[in-house]
Amino acid sequence: MLKFFLASIILGLLGLQPANTQDSCINPIGQNGLCINIRNCQPLMQLLRTHGNTVGQFLRSSVCGFENRDPKVCCPIVSNDYDDGNNNNNNNNNNRPPIQEYEEPTPVVTKPPLRQIPQSSYGPLFSPQCGIVNGTMYPKVVNGVPAKLGDWPWVVALGYRSQKNPNRPLWKCGGSLISSRHVLTAGHCIYQRRDLYIIRLGDLDLNDEINDGASPVDILIEKADIHPQYSSTQFTNDIGIIKLQQDVQFTPLIQPICLPFPEQFQTYNYVNTRPFIAGWGSVYFRGPSATHLQYTQLPVRDTAECKQILARFKTVIDDRVICAGWVDGGQDACQGDSGGPLMFPHNFVYYAIGVVSYGYKCAEKDTPAVYTRTSAFLDWIAAHLN
Numbered sequence: 454m455l456k457f458f459l460a461s462i463i464l465g466l467l468g469l470q471p472a473n474t475q476d477s478c479i480n481p482i483g484q485n486g487l488c489i490n491i492r493n494c495q496p497l498m499q500l501l502r503t504h505g506n507t508v509g510q511f512l513r514s515s516v517c518g519f520e521n522r523d524p525k526v527c528c529p530i531v532s533n534d535y536d537d538g539n540n541n542n543n544n545n546n547n548n549r550p551p552i553q554e555y556e557e558p559t560p561v562v563t564k565p566p567l568r569q570i571p572q573s574s575y576g577p578l579f580s581p582q583c584g585i586v587n588g589t590m591y592p593k594v595v596n597g598v599p600a601k602l603g604d605w606p607w608v609v610a611l612g613y614r615s616q617k618n619p620n621r622p623l624w625k626c627g628g629s630l631i632s633s634r635h636v637l638t639a640g641h642c643i644y645q646r647r648d649l650y651i652i653r654l655g656d657l658d659l660n661d662e663i664n665d666g667a668s669p670v671d672i673l674i675e676k677a678d679i680h681p682q683y684s685s686t687q688f689t690n691d692i693g694i695i696k697l698q699q700d701v702q703f704t705p706l707i708q709p710i711c712l713p714f715p716e717q718f719q720t721y722n723y724v725n726t727r728p729f730i731a732g733w734g735s736v737y738f739r740g741p742s743a744t745h746l747q748y749t750q751l752p753v754r755d756t757a758e759c760k761q762i763l764a765r766f767k768t769v770i771d772d773r774v775i776c777a778g779w780v781d782g783g784q785d786a787c788q789g790d791s792g793g794p795l796m797f798p799h800n801f802v803y804y805a806i807g808v809v810s811y812g813y814k815c816a817e818k819d820t821p822a823v824y825t826r827t828s829a830f831l832d833w834i835a836a837h838l839n
Contacts, residue, residue, distance in 0.1 A: 627793030
């Protein structure tokens with residue numbers, strides 16, 4: 454079966470005209486790689502085995518040449534070492550490097566025993582049924598770049614009822630689809646918000662007058678649960694789950710993101726990695742919201758360093774949060790991005806490792822933003838998925 458599918462993929466790739474056939478390359482999600490025959494690239498062959506035709510677009514974007522009739526692909530260079538993020542040999546780790554130099558760390562992650570994965574009646578919680586995009590990823594929200602259709606199929610917008618125009622929602626927060634019936638978001642997006650009533654999925658530009666090729670789906674909310682220990686003054690336990698009134702029909706533009714259930718993700722500190730954020734938030738502090746989905750990458754900062762930096766704000770920085778942001782500012786989440794996912798790619802699958810929580814203004818110099826760490830709340834999340 455795999456041979457037949459590989460043959461069909463090769464036939465589909467023969468018409469492509471790649472611009473670069475050099476030995477070294479960068480793949481669609483920013484990993485350094487080597488341009489080799491697809492049959493010799495074990496990571497992509499494994500991707501084919503586990504995900505089948507859902508990764509066709511990714512493979513087409515990975516083509517870097519041909520060897521006879523076989524396509525050559527940008528095969529990611531996989532490290533055998535587990536990087537725990539504590540390498541302090543480089544004092545410039547937090548200076549903003551060129552985006553194209555992004556390298557995904559490669560913790561050894563295997564599928565955990567089934568007892569570690571909660572059973573849900575509402576669809577996939579773990580790879581290979583989640584976290585896959587069918588668009589082309591270009592690694593690169595404040596100073597973000599416009600997303601393309603299909604880049605982030607799990608990012609959703611939370612709609613609040615407008616007093617001026619009750620039939621036209623105000624899109625004030627974000628979230629991520631984690632099952633066919635549930636959306637993960639920030640607690641403060643739900644707290645005392647009786648005007649929250651609808652979720653938009655599969656959209657690219659929230660301006661209905663712009664033809665962006667999307668076919669968004671709006672689904673009413675059945676209920677919204679906030680963590681019982683949420684603090685509206687300190688933003689601790691800033692996480693919530695929304696249950697929709699009906700199941701979501703998955704399409705190439707509407708897909709769930711994976712939750713970090715593998716044990717390795719639950720202890721990994723992510724320091725010096727650069728996960729992604731995406732949203733329709735303000736383009737600058739107290740500025741207008743972006744109608745077109747924006748995304749960017751941010752480096753994860755050491756928790757102790759973050760705690761020291763943010764001490765003047767009397768916030769609680771502990772193992773329930775992740776801090777991320779550039780030392781010199783310039784890129785960040787902002788108002789309206791709240792509740793959106795902090796997304797970590799591993800083996801071509803994206804995991805929601807955090808939820809946009811709070812920060813001081815937006816993209817301020819040496820002031821990282823704070824994200825609720827998803828793995829600290831997996832038991833609570835799992836309890837609300839049925």
